[in-house]
Amino acid sequence: MKRIAVIPNTYKDKNLEGTKQAVSIIKSAGIVPMLDEQYKGCGIEAEYVEKTEFSKADMLVVLGGDGTILSTVSEYGIYDIPLLGINHGRLGFLTEIEKADGDSLLNVLKGEYTVQWHMMLDVAVGAERFNALNDAVIHRGNSSKMLQISLYVEDALVSCAKSDGLIIATPTGSTAYSLSAGGPIADPVLDVIIATPICPHNLHSRSIIVPANKKVKVCIEKDKRQQPVLIIDGQKQYPIIDDEEIVITGGSKIGLVRTRGNSFYEKLRRKLYLK
Numbered sequence: 001m002k003r004i005a006v007i008p009n010t011y012k013d014k015n016l017e018g019t020k021q022a023v024s025i026i027k028s029a030g031i032v033p034m035l036d037e038q039y040k041g042c043g044i045e046a047e048y049v050e051k052t053e054f055s056k057a058d059m060l061v062v063l064g065g066d067g068t069i070l071s072t073v074s075e076y077g078i079y080d081i082p083l084l085g086i087n088h089g090r091l092g093f094l095t096e097i098e099k100a101d102g103d104s105l106l107n108v109l110k111g112e113y114t115v116q117w118h119m120m121l122d123v124a125v126g127a128e129r130f131n132a133l134n135d136a137v138i139h140r141g142n143s144s145k146m147l148q149i150s151l152y153v154e155d156a157l158v159s160c161a162k163s164d165g166l167i168i169a170t171p172t173g174s175t176a177y178s179l180s181a182g183g184p185i186a187d188p189v190l191d192v193i194i195a196t197p198i199c200p201h202n203l204h205s206r207s208i209i210v211p212a213n214k215k216v217k218v219c220i221e222k223d224k225r226q227q228p229v230l231i232i233d234g235q236k237q238y239p240i241i242d243d244e245e246i247v248i249t250g251g252s253k254i255g256l257v258r259t260r261g262n263s264f265y266e267k268l269r270r271k272l273y274l275k
Contacts, residue, residue, distance in 0.1 A: 001109070005034040005057035005081075006046070007072055009064030012088035018063050018099050020044055022086065025102050026061070029109035055079045059257065063099070065089015066176075070233040073120075073133045077254050082115045084108060084257035093175055093271050094133075096259055104259055115255040118172045119191050119212055122251030123232065126244050130232045131251055134173030137231040138218055138246060139165035139198070141239075147228055148221035151195055153210050155217070163200040165228075166218060168193060168248050175272065177234075183207045188264055191250055212250025219245050 004026050008019040016039070023046050026033040034057055035046040054060065054076060060083045062072050069085050076083075085095030086105070097104045107113070121132040130136070140147050146162040169178035171186035174194055179185060183196035184207055191212040197205045210216060220228055222242045230238040230246060240246070 001031050001058040003032045003034055003047070003057050004059045004061055004109075005054040007036070007054075007060060007062045007064075007068075007076075008039075009062075009068040009088065012064045012068065013099075016042055016044065018086065018088055021100070021102060022061055022063060022105060025105050026109065029106065031109060051075075055081075057081055059084060061086065061105075062095075063088050064095075065092055066094045067234065069094040070133055071235055073254055074131070074233065074235055077120070077131060077133070077252075080255070082255040082257050084113075091271055093267065094172070094256070096257055096262065108257060108259060112260055114258050114260070116189060116258045117253040117255050118188050119170055119253050120251045121168065121170055121193070122249050123168075123230070124247045125230055125238060125240065128238060130230075130236065130238075132173075132232045133170065133254060134176050134233045135167050135169040135178060136246070136248060137165060137167050137177065137198075137234075138220065138240070139229055139231060141227050141229045143226045143228075145223070145226055146201060147226065148223075149197075150219040150221075151208075152217040152219070153208075153214050155215075158195075158208060159197075159205060161197065161200050161202055161205050163197045163205065165198040167196045167198060168216060168218070169196065170194070173233075175268070178207075179272075184209065185268070193248065193250060214249070216248040217245055218248070 023033040033046040037048040087095035123130040150160040171190045172188045174186040196207040228240045
């Protein structure tokens with residue numbers, strides 16, 4: 001590796017202490033650290049560039065929590081560059097290294113890592129297209145009235161029921177909102193789509209798992225008293241207009257750096273307290 005782009009979350013990494021440590025370790029490995037030029041004057045010795053220059057990096061090192069990882073993927077996922085998360089948040093399920101663990105970062109810089117490829121969702125609604133690493137959520141928004149949601153797979157009707165919404169998740173997102181709504185946990189390297197209703201008003205609605213090469217379509221019954229929204233990875237929100245269908249398929253993949261000996265199942269037990 002020759003250059004690594006370092007992306008801090010200044011809310012999580014106050015005073016950029018974690019960023020300074022990461023940059024110092026990167027430099028000690030003979031690699032050039034890159035920082036967004038907005039951080040000029042912060043006292044960190046690095047190459048300051050416009051964010052578009054991050055496309056030339058060999059790796060993205062992100063300091064923050066899961067939300068920071070998701071926003072980074074939204075902005076830089078098109079570059080097809082492996083991403084290493086250093087946890088400065090709470091759960092940090094998408095991150096790989098805990099803050100202040102300089103030894104693990106140095107091992108990664110020495111090449112002691114693998115890249116795990118995670119499927120994203122390709123989401124189309126109206127003229128808009130989105131990519132989601134965790135999930136696309138159809139929600140009732142500010143209305144107290146439930147939505148009448150129809151779910152189709154390859155144009156075959158699967159369910160039609162009232163609920164607060166519907167979560168369409170990737171395996172990566174299966175341990176996030178989908179899990180809280182009662183959805184199953186899936187190994188993140190699988191290529192499947194998981195649909196889980198949010199608070200359905202019946203006794204039989206359950207999650208369904210479909211292959212990622214199948215087209216999933218969501219339709220909402222028109223009601224002028226409602227303004228449902230589409231939420232992408234908890235980051236972007238899009239109002240769903242009358243008669244707009246949401247079409248979702250498996251999309252491109254993002255590479256997440258994984259250290260040796262830190263398996264998904266070990267992380268599952270450690271982070272989510274499975275017994």
